[in-house]
Amino acid sequence: MNKILVIGACGQIGTELVSALKAKHGDEAVLAADVRLLDDVPFALRPYVRLNVLDRTELRGLALKEKIGTVYHLVAMLSATGEKQPLAAWDLNMQGLLNVLEIAKSDRIRVFWPSSIAVFGPASPVSFCPQHAVTEPATVYGISKVAGELWCKYYHDQYGVDVRSIRYPGLISYTAQPGGGTTDYAVDIFHQALKHKRYQCYLKSDTTLPMMYMPDAIRATLELMDAPADRLTVRTGYNLHALSFTPDELAREIQSHIPEFKITYQPDYRQQIADSWPSSVNDRDARLDWGWQRQFDLHAMVADMLSHLK
Ligand code: AKB
Numbered sequence: 001m002n003k004i005l006v007i008g009a010c011g012q013i014g015t016e017l018v019s020a021l022k023a024k025h026g027d028e029a030v031l032a033a034d035v036r037l038l039d040d041v042p043f044a045l046r047p048y049v050r051l052n053v054l055d056r057t058e059l060r061g062l063a064l065k066e067k068i069g070t071v072y073h074l075v076a077m078l079s080a081t082g083e084k085q086p087l088a089a090w091d092l093n094m095q096g097l098l099n100v101l102e103i104a105k106s107d108r109i110r111v112f113w114p115s116s117i118a119v120f121g122p123a124s125p126v127s128f129c130p131q132h133a134v135t136e137p138a139t140v141y142g143i144s145k146v147a148g149e150l151w152c153k154y155y156h157d158q159y160g161v162d163v164r165s166i167r168y169p170g171l172i173s174y175t176a177q178p179g180g181g182t183t184d185y186a187v188d189i190f191h192q193a194l195k196h197k198r199y200q201c202y203l204k205s206d207t208t209l210p211m212m213y214m215p216d217a218i219r220a221t222l223e224l225m226d227a228p229a230d231r232l233t234v235r236t237g238y239n240l241h242a243l244s245f246t247p248d249e250l251a252r253e254i255q256s257h258i259p260e261f262k263i264t265y266q267p268d269y270r271q272q273i274a275d276s277w278p279s280s281v282n283d284r285d286a287r288l289d290w291g292w293q294r295q296f297d298l299h300a301m302v303a304d305m306l307s308h309l310k
Helices: 012-025 056-065 079-084 086-107 140-159 185-195 214-226 247-255 270-275 284-290 298-309
Strands: 003-007 030-034 048-050 068-073 110-116 163-168 170-172 198-201 209-213 243-245 262-265
Touching: 003 012, 003 056, 012 030, 012 068, 012 214, 056 068, 056 086, 068 086, 079 086, 079 140, 079 270, 086 110, 086 140, 110 140, 110 214, 140 163, 163 214, 170 185, 170 214, 185 198, 185 247, 185 298, 198 247, 209 214, 209 298, 214 284, 243 298, 247 262, 247 298
Parallel strands: 003 030, 003 068, 030 048, 068 110, 110 163, 170 209, 198 262
Antiparallel strands: 209 243
């Protein structure tokens, strides 16, 4: 049986995706990979191999040795960190993907690669932004996601590579923390609310952004990968809608569980990034093509997050 390789397994999505894939396909069918040393990796991520995805020879050798049939390539520098190191973000985000697409082409490997709502920019519609809207992002991360989506479509159309992608919104989870994103506040706020009963938010109180609870994101990923290829009409990245809320709305929902919780606001450079993104997206294509539906609304997500983090 061909194995599944998850590259970037130690990150926010990878940590939970590896468990979900193991639950579905069995422990031995899933190989986790990242740049961390084995000793620094939690037991749940084993079997594990140290891998630098920028080294194509190493990547191909591993894929052939382990008989890899599907790669989930999750490595990326996110929007906020990317603005501090634009060229490093471009190199990591693009070269890693191209290496994966190249081995997918030569060795007939299926690929999942995460795109993002960051493909949109100031010229995109703000509310219920359509699947095929203007994509002129204002961040390096967004530029790398637009280019990456087009490369995915190119490898699919020209070489028949079965590559699939989702434009994730901000992801909220209780296991691994995100790192370097603009939407990270929506995870950090829970930790600070429980620990210190206060949180200083780097976005304005009324900044609405698209978000999703991790169980929905993992389920969406597995459902997309299970969908029959001939049902898929989008080979760039699918828009997915789950939640759209402001920091103020999230804080109020947390206050309904922790009445003493207080939020203050001190917007920084991330406000400009958030302002360039839509407040919600239209996911009609994902619903029609492979039956996408969210399960968690704001109320259910907050209750579940707090119950796990307590
Ligand atoms: C970020 O904030 O950079 C990410 C994203 C929306 O892709 N969470």
